[in-house]
Amino acid sequence: MRSSGxxxxxxxxxxxxxxxxxxxxxxxxxxxxxxxxxxxVEAVIRELGYVPNPQARALALRRNFLIGLVHDNPNxxxxxxxxxxxxxxxxxxxxxxxxxxxxxAAPTMLDDLRHVLERQRLFGVLLxxxxxxxxxxxxxxxxxxxxxxxxxxxxxxTPARMVASNDRVAVAEAAAHxxxxxxxxxxxxxxxxxxxxxxERRAGFEAALAAAGLALGEAQVAAGDYSFAxxxxxxxxxxxxxxxxxxIFACNDEMAAGALHAARARGLxxxxxxxxxxxxxxxxxxxxxxxxxxxxxxxxTMAAAAARKLIExxxxxxxxxxxxxxxxxxxxxxxx
Amino acid sequence: MRSSGxxxxxxxxxxxxxxxxxxxxxxxxxxxxxxxxxxxVEAVIRELGYVPNPQARALALRRNFLIGLVHDNPNxxxxxxxxxxxxxxxxxxxxxxxxxxxxxAAPTMLDDLRHVLERQRLFGVLLxxxxxxxxxxxxxxxxxxxxxxxxxxxxxxTPARMVASNDRVAVAEAAAHxxxxxxxxxxxxxxxxxxxxxxERRAGFEAALAAAGLALGEAQVAAGDYSFAxxxxxxxxxxxxxxxxxxIFACNDEMAAGALHAARARGLxxxxxxxxxxxxxxxxxxxxxxxxxxxxxxxxTMAAAAARKLIExxxxxxxxxxxxxxxxxxxxxxxx
DNA sequence: TTGTAGGCGTTATCAG
DNA sequence: CTGATAACGCCTACAA
Numbered sequence: 001m002r003s004s005g006x007x008x009x010x011x012x013x014x015x016x017x018x019x020x021x022x023x024x025x026x027x028x029x030x031x032x033x034x035x036x037x038x039x040x041v042e043a044v045i046r047e048l049g050y051v052p053n054p055q056a057r058a059l060a061l062r063r064n065f066l067i068g069l070v071h072d073n074p075n076x077x078x079x080x081x082x083x084x085x086x087x088x089x090x091x092x093x094x095x096x097x098x099x100x101x102x103x104x105a106a107p108t109m110l111d112d113l114r115h116v117l118e119r120q121r122l123f124g125v126l127l128x129x130x131x132x133x134x135x136x137x138x139x140x141x142x143x144x145x146x147x148x149x150x151x152x153x154x155x156x157x158t159p160a161r162m163v164a165s166n167d168r169v170a171v172a173e174a175a176a177h178x179x180x181x182x183x184x185x186x187x188x189x190x191x192x193x194x195x196x197x198x199x200e201r202r203a204g205f206e207a208a209l210a211a212a213g214l215a216l217g218e219a220q221v222a223a224g225d226y227s228f229a230x231x232x233x234x235x236x237x238x239x240x241x242x243x244x245x246x247x248i249f250a251c252n253d254e255m256a257a258g259a260l261h262a263a264r265a266r267g268l269x270x271x272x273x274x275x276x277x278x279x280x281x282x283x284x285x286x287x288x289x290x291x292x293x294x295x296x297x298x299x300x301t302m303a304a305a306a307a308r309k310l311i312e313x314x315x316x317x318x319x320x321x322x323x324x325x326x327x328x329x330x331x332x333x334x335x336x
Numbered sequence: 337m338r339s340s341g342x343x344x345x346x347x348x349x350x351x352x353x354x355x356x357x358x359x360x361x362x363x364x365x366x367x368x369x370x371x372x373x374x375x376x377v378e379a380v381i382r383e384l385g386y387v388p389n390p391q392a393r394a395l396a397l398r399r400n401f402l403i404g405l406v407h408d409n410p411n412x413x414x415x416x417x418x419x420x421x422x423x424x425x426x427x428x429x430x431x432x433x434x435x436x437x438x439x440x441a442a443p444t445m446l447d448d449l450r451h452v453l454e455r456q457r458l459f460g461v462l463l464x465x466x467x468x469x470x471x472x473x474x475x476x477x478x479x480x481x482x483x484x485x486x487x488x489x490x491x492x493x494t495p496a497r498m499v500a501s502n503d504r505v506a507v508a509e510a511a512a513h514x515x516x517x518x519x520x521x522x523x524x525x526x527x528x529x530x531x532x533x534x535x536e537r538r539a540g541f542e543a544a545l546a547a548a549g550l551a552l553g554e555a556q557v558a559a560g561d562y563s564f565a566x567x568x569x570x571x572x573x574x575x576x577x578x579x580x581x582x583x584i585f586a587c588n589d590e591m592a593a594g595a596l597h598a599a600r601a602r603g604l605x606x607x608x609x610x611x612x613x614x615x616x617x618x619x620x621x622x623x624x625x626x627x628x629x630x631x632x633x634x635x636x637t638m639a640a641a642a643a644r645k646l647i648e649x650x651x652x653x654x655x656x657x658x659x660x661x662x663x664x665x666x667x668x669x670x671x672x
Numbered sequence: 673t674t675g676t677a678g679g680c681g682t683t684a685t686c687a688g
Numbered sequence: 689c690t691g692a693t694a695a696c697g698c699c700t701a702c703a704a
Binding site for chain 2 (some may be wrong): 690
């Protein structure tokens with residue numbers, strides 16, 4: 001009967017002299033099988049080069065073999081890192097990666113997402129920050145029977161549904177690094193209001209200052225939006241203060257790059273006149289001049305773990321991923 | 337019969353008092369339909385909020401509603417731009433974007449790709465450079481009945497299967513810009529051997545020099561690999577020459593950033609001691625200091641057009657996309 | 673432990 | 689123009 005194209009479960013069944021269902025059991029690792037039968041079927045499968053058809057499986061199981069990346073992240077580099085991490089985690093499996101950016105601000109966002117999840121019946125999705133912080137989205141996934149794992153700067157969900165860094169500790173370490181270099185007037189470029197990551201990072205920064213007996217005055221804080229332009233503007237505001245800060249911590253590398261730009265624009269040398277620390281260790285950090293001291297956010301590793309959590313049942317995949325300070329060339333002791 | 341979940345084609349057929357096939361014809365815009373019947377069915381569809389199930393369609397049509405991005409591109413930013421462009425082109429359709437990086441160097445590359453295309457039955461794929469230049473891959477897609485569009489620096493295929501820039505012309509323009517600024521000793525950091533884009537860009541560069549009565553000596557050329565480190569090393573080699581070049585053109589921004597690094601490392605000021613031009617206008621270009629003069633490669637626009645070519649039949653989508661010189665701060669007249 | 677019948681939701685065939 | 693009927697390839701339930 002089979003003329004062209006790939007072999008189907010029927011071909012395997014016929015050649016192995018068993019029923020379709022038995023082949024199906026072999027494919028799905030059913031325990032109710034004679035070892036002998038299994039061996040025979042597996043031999044035919046190998047011989048034929050048979051691979052189950054994902055479309056048919058998707059229809060019967062009402063579930064696709066697709067893992068989605070749902071995000072609304074302004075940082076292209078971070079998104080790429082996460083994609084690569086997910087692909088690391090998916091390598092060797094039958095799953096494919098579907099990319100699905102959404103617009104957090106759109107009023108129809110939840111409905112759009114519902115439509116995708118309902119129609120494509122994704123096996124699972126990885127929620128990147130900042131939308132990973134949105135409980136409504138997590139509840140939607142759950143209601144639609146779509147597995148999810150959230151990626152975040154702190155534990156926002158059960159470990160099975162979470163991969164988390166500890167930004168508070170990491171940023172405190174970065175601030176301590178500046179303090180140890182002798183800085184006392186340190187500006188802080190924050191992330192957008194409502195971002196958990198922004199909250200955690202600021203908390204860590206303040207904690208480190210407090211431990212050194214310093215307070216974070218309002219004049220030392222400028223709000224940013226995780227974008228280059230935002231960092232530029234925030235740094236400009238910070239550098240207008242008198243006395244000027246001798247160091248700036250920016251809540252991501254993109255903004256740190258903007259701060260570097262702003263410093264250069266007013267003739268300040270980095271790190272001699274101004275030290276800068278960023279966060280993420282995205283590709284840009286090492287490529288700036290001077291190379292940017294930053295905090296490494298292990299996005300790729302975390303994403304790989306998240307992908308494995310989505311497709312495996314075992315709880316052997318870690319949940320916590322430490323960030324680490326990466327000292328490079330953008331920090332020096334203050335001049336004055 | 338229908339208890340839970342979404343309405344199916346059966347529900348629509350029953351309520352509209354027609355057969356499944358008629359509903360199917362409405363969905364697929366069959367011309368053989370009474371306008372009256374169509375209207376009635378469409379009303380029921382709207383009322384029920386019925387949406388065809390993609391898994392069932394995929395099974396019946398032997399073709400998934402997935403568009404793939406197949407790439408092996410070292411530049412994360414470029415890949416992101418292309419993804420965003422594809423999503424632009426796919427917006428409002430039922431298609432989803434699947435990301436599929438492959439390893440050009442792996443001996444099993446073609447087999448891996450064949451497996452994905454056979455199993456997932458992608459509707460179509462966008463081939464990014466440099467693998468878009470590989471005819472074997474294009475032939476594989478064709479043999480498997482998978483539509484494809486290639487993205488490249490020159491016309492490599494029929495217009496229906498191509499979106500192309502004209503790098504030769506664009507690079508000639510960049511070289512002319514340096515010449516017009518007074519530069520005569522211009523170093524060239526090339527792309528990897530075997531890349532069509534590298535070939536085109538070098539040809540454009542040489543043409544512009546020739547038009548000014550200059551030749552490109554071997555000492556002025558350094559091979560790069562489109563990476564930051566490669567650009568750094570190539571620039572170092574170029575700057576070892578005596579007399580030193582007063583300007584460098586790098587075949588992409590990543591390498592230009594590396595060249596900037598190398599210049600800084602040996603105390604050269606950019607653009608005063610050394611002018612630099614890159615290629616791509618990726619995000620990093622505007623974020624460097626000084627902002628990098630570069631050639632804008634319209635990756636996002638091209639990718640959007642490619643996506644539309646993949647899903648539409650009409651030949652109304654353009655094939656050629658001009659690149660343009662973006663003057664910023666990394667070029668100045670030579671000092672000496 | 674294995675097989676049979678029926679369903680998942682859609683499209684293709686071919687007769688009316 | 690329209691509608692039974694049979695694929696598409698796999699899985700679940702139930703029976704043997």
